Amino acid sequence: MALIRRLRNLFRRDHLRDEIDDELQAHIAMRTDDNIACGMRPDEARRDALVRFGNRTSTREQVTAADAVLSLEGMVREVRYALRQLWKSPGFTITAAATIALGIGANTAIFSSMDAVVLRPLAVPALDRVVVVTEQDQRGPRQATLANYEDWKRQSAAFEEMAVRTEAGMSLTGAGDAANVQAALTSASFFPVLRVQALLGRVYDESECQPGRDAVVVLSYGFWRRQFAGDPNAVGRKVVLAERTYTVIGVLPRTVQYPSDADVFLPLAPTPQQLADRVGRNYIAMARLRDGVTVKQAQAEMRIVGERLATMYPAVNQGMSVRVEPLLDDINGDLTPLYYKLVMGATLFVLLVVCANVANLQFARGISRRPEIAMRAALGASRMRLMRQLLTENLLLGLIGGVGGIAVGAVYLHFTLLAMPPRVARYLAGWSNISLNGRALGFSLALAVVAGVVSGFMPALDALRVNLTEQLKAGSRSTTGSGHARRLRSIFAAAQIAFAVALVIGAALMAKGMTAMLHLPDTFAPEKALTFVVELPEARYGTPREQAVWYASSVERLRALPGVTHVAVTTSLPYSDDTWMTDFEIENRTYVPGKLQNAQRIAVSEDYFAAMKIPIVEGRSFTASDTADSVPVALVSRGFVQRYFAGASPLGHRIRLRRPEVRTPWLTVVGIAQETNYSLWDESHPAVVYMSTAQLPLSFATYVVRTEGAPMALAVSARRALAALDPSLPVDGEMSMAQRLNENLVGLEYVAVMLGIDALIALLLAAIGIFGVMAALVSERTREVGVRLAMGARRRDILAMILRRASWLTGAGLATGLVMAFALAKLTANLLRGVRPDDPVVFVSITAAIAAIALGASWIPARHAARIDPMRALRSE
């Protein structure tokens, strides 16, 4: 009811204001009438009426405040007044708004990229209802077999729709340079599961997922832009993939890039034999949950289905359980969300530092504004009213900062996007979605409001503690803050130092760990090697013999180039994190199914160990006499010997890789290679089995061309040499080995750089913060210092007195900061190898550095205090 009355007033506010005036006028007129009736002179009568009535302006304000609309109008007036106040002190306004803009800008940029990459990597409806179904054994999650997928589909009720996909590398010819493309082979249900529609053309349907009818291709948005230059008439064009002609039927939207590295989508058209295959684990099953079914319920159902299949087909399904997890988790993995949380958290801390800083500016400004506030209070403004006014000012300040922050954020984001190598961005599903969208703007706005209120609340409260009489008596001369404010300012300054310490130490640990990891591959002299990737198309290099011939002749060609010292081929480079674990058995030992006996399988060419400077510690390396027709041989790592031969010599023993699909020959171990790490992250050094590309090649390989000079100078001649052998074979990703290995660290580099930026901002603000507090302290104590000097204190004592105070602040900040830093360091240590959460060098040096910076910033006001002229100081009061 009251609300309706208030709303009604909206439409007649002028009328209402007039009414209030009339009413008050009538009151005064009636009192005047009565006074005259009692015998007063008219002017006397009116004066008496006015005195009895009290402050008319204030009364009118209070009456209007009782009406909603009029108080709304009051708000407009308040905003105007606040703008005027801010305009009147441009120095303060610019500093505070710029500080807030910096804080909000960093947050906006990081939130935008986190939102796109981690929170909403695919812009599909109800992404949280899409799950990935995998199998799991003791080694961890495994891909599914097609026959199992078919059974799951038939036996489950939790899903509205199920889809399956697999991946294949293919070479594309007939559209520009020969190129390797990443193909996703999917069932037609893949698109309805994601609920994605084609941007152009259409997606394929069930009838096209039949062998023979499947020569259609849907392009990913990125691929369409890259390879077809965004041609709107691309639909209908023919492309040759793996030497088969396909018709382009559609293009997917930019915001749905899944799998993140897929260039083209092809119908998965399995033959009946493939459908019955229970061995080849090459498939990823996805599903959309039926309405009302939770992930947990789906998981429970699938566990039962999985158990049933395990009893039915023990040979292939024993020990396997079925796992249902949200697609979002599958896309994100473990590390990316953790990185983002770390950086986002740190950046929010920076915003806190910003707020503390602005609050301190406000405290300082509050002192000079006392006369104004006292005057308004004396004129009848209520505390509530003043508080609202001050908070309005702060909100405005926050919003101005917020607008600036969005601009800063846009620039920050621009550089973030520029710095990401496209080869790495391809593996981040949501990277192409990053933009300053409505959500990011909403986030910034919310932060602006929070920043305004948080930074303004305490100072506003303090400003209202003004003692009216004292203030008006003292006039505008007094510049002493209240003891309460001084204490708060000191706390804020100490808190800023604390945050800065924590952030700088966190960033330094990160940077230190990063550098250590960047230099891990130095033993391989990675900057003196050209690397590139070749994938052999199945049509022309279908047999191991054909592949072996290619590797041998290509290596020979490359070695003939001038300036080349070694040429090697390998399926995995050290620290590349792309090895495959394979189970194996040892001759004359019983193979226990399910017992973990596996190793990384790497196929390398003859010269690999020499080219990579990996010593052979026992036996021999591969030689030219190891050919497809000689006895198959293998080298193993030292770790392999320790783990599986208990240190005894394995030379002469035979091992065999157990690959479910193919029967591999027994390999005679002929040598032991020095331990080499193929993972940057995993320090457990899994065992390695090296095979020869001359005997058991794989269809893909990375070339390592060791050069005397700059590696990239050789790129063109290397490409030409290979083209002379096979002009239609795509050669990809030519870069130095150092570059290639660094790409593995791009994510971390981002984290380190962003943390570094956060730390720098925090440090700068903390220095400004303590400077401000000390400067205010000195100016408040000018008179006291004057007295001390006049009483015979030496300037050195004054300097010491002020610095002692600064040391207290700094010390408190450092102590708190160190505690926070330990917590942060523990988090960082989880992300990086080689980071000790208690790294004494980092902790001590940074603590010392920040103490020096803080005391340095305090030195200026302290020296100023020591130079105070006692005569002038005393006269000025």
Add this chain to the structure above:
Amino acid sequence: MAKNDLQGTLDLLVLKTLAQNGALHGYGIVLHIQNASGELLRVEEGSLYPALHRMEQSGWVVSEWAMTETNRRAKYYRLTAQGRRHLQQAEESFDQLVKGVRAVLRYA
């Protein structure tokens, strides 16, 4: 505990005045409070109006413009049923306050 404060006391006085006299304008309310209290209570006259408007927004009183005996336009306030209920509560709560304060003052 009796819920009361100065604001509440002014509201109580105004509501009671209206309950006893029917429709009154602001000036009339001031005069009545002064007379009825034997000149003991003197409200700052202007401070009455914020209270009246607040009570009108809360629906305790309604107002209408009418002519006074001396032919001036004035705004007359009248108690609503809701206002009457509130007055009852306020009176009880004030009685308790007075009892409580008196008990403390007489405590030997």
